[in-house]
Amino acid sequence: MDNSLFHGDLVTSKRIIYTPSKFARSQLIHLQEIGELQAQKPHISQRENLASFLFFIVTSGSGSLIYRNKEYQLQTGDCIFIDCHKAYSHLTSADDLWSLKWIHFYGPNMTAIYEKYASRGGLPCFHTVREHAYANIYHDIFTLTDSNSTSRDMKIYEKLVSLLTLLMEESHNQTSPVSDKNKKQNLQMIKEYIDTHYQNKITLDQLSSNFFINKFYLTRSFKDQFGLPVNSYLIQTRVTHAKQLLRFSDLSVEKIGQECGMNDANYFSRVFKKTEGIAPGEYRKMWKM
Template sequence: MHNSLDNFSQKDIKITNIVSKETEKSVLYVHEVGYLTSKSVSPTKRFQTDSFLFLYVVNGKGVVEYDGSVYKADSEQCIFLDCRRPHSYQSDSKEPWEVMWVKFNGTPAQYYYSLFTREKCCVFIPNNPQNIKIIISQIINNNDRKSKYTEIINAKLITDLMTSIITEYCIYKDCSGKSKNKIFSVIDYLDKHFTESINLDDLAQRFYISKFYLTREFKKEFGITIIQYILNKRIEYAKELLTFTDKTIEEISEICGFHDQSYFSKQFKKSENITCLSYRKKYSNSKNQAS
């Protein structure tokens, strides 16, 4: 029997359950739950099973590959995966991770997962990691000392876990300011890297946030899409280069992140209602006259 989190640091734990057909059809149930010490550095595992995996990184680091994308997971971060999709995970060899996990399923599982992924990336940072540790510890304890109530208690604890990550971790607009801070962090990043190749998937991974949530909240906060924001930044930079340098249109197009000059010219005219050459003639002349 394990009574506290401290006990889990003594050895690896893995408990696999076989549940009744009635339970499978009715409530959330635990397929597997456990704790892995940092001494047990396992090779990459890749498999597809009819279940959902929730993993909490207690210490160390690891890498997750999910649905064709690669994510880094650090200490006190969470991972939530639909195991029916291609996935793998591996502890870092230099800083091996210590993890707690629960693999579950049941009729309501898909609903909770779908609700979660509308807002969040599969790897995320919880506001209250201690609460995550407590709930998974309770699930481990409940399955370690099985009773006639084990399955119904499991259902309750998994529901608590899902409720916690959906309602407490910056998924809805009325949560803490952390999500808004992330949006402003995105703006700061775009301001520094707008001339580079940027796509929504990479941006979402960088800031541990769902791209759907990112695009929605960005537009809500700033009134335009991320793509339009980047385009506006590039056009403003192009205007500066047209006015104050003698660089060619082709060079300016490349410098500003447009790798197609015709597309650049089209977007510039659409934005400024004037061609690049006409803009240069008009404003570089004004500059020279002023000087």
């Protein structure tokens, strides 16, 4: 770990270059570098082909980011979350020099996590209404790098996961078409209907008719609000109840499928195995041993 304070013509910065354990590098989302800077003069920073993901927040001033051939104008309270394998550059504006707090991190599953973030509507640049939450995570990670805890990398991992969770939560609000309060209420009622009527046959047409909502809007907006398409949520609900019955009842596998709205035994077994990775009978045996 290198804790460096840098005073120069361009920036005043404080950074920690961190070296995680071999275990953390191979198994965990791990810290590479964390720091903050105050620009002293206009300047540009350029990077590409870094095995890293970058989060930073503009704490004062303004500037811009160029990422994947698109330019984003940045103001105080704006957050950046990007894949540094791609070329990027950022620069402070000349008449409103910025200050930043940043975190570089990586992990064996980070590419998939970032793809999930983007698929949920997450943008490289967005304005946060939760600046304090990001500041707390930054402070906690910065403090942990100087701790003597034998589980330091695990604690840093926990905080990085909190950062990613916060980013995922905010990604839902970046491009979500669901803005009307009554429509959100309608979707919540549909979710609750599925939670209590999963044993019955449920179709998009039926939900659309019962709740007076366009089924194409329902398809798109249910996923935006709850993270899963309607049918996937229905399957998840049925499988969850099937798992409970497999563990805590003596009903046959076929009967459990029927109790959970999947009357065809082969279909039930196929859906269960696709979701859980094992057949219903294997699941029961494993958890009842």
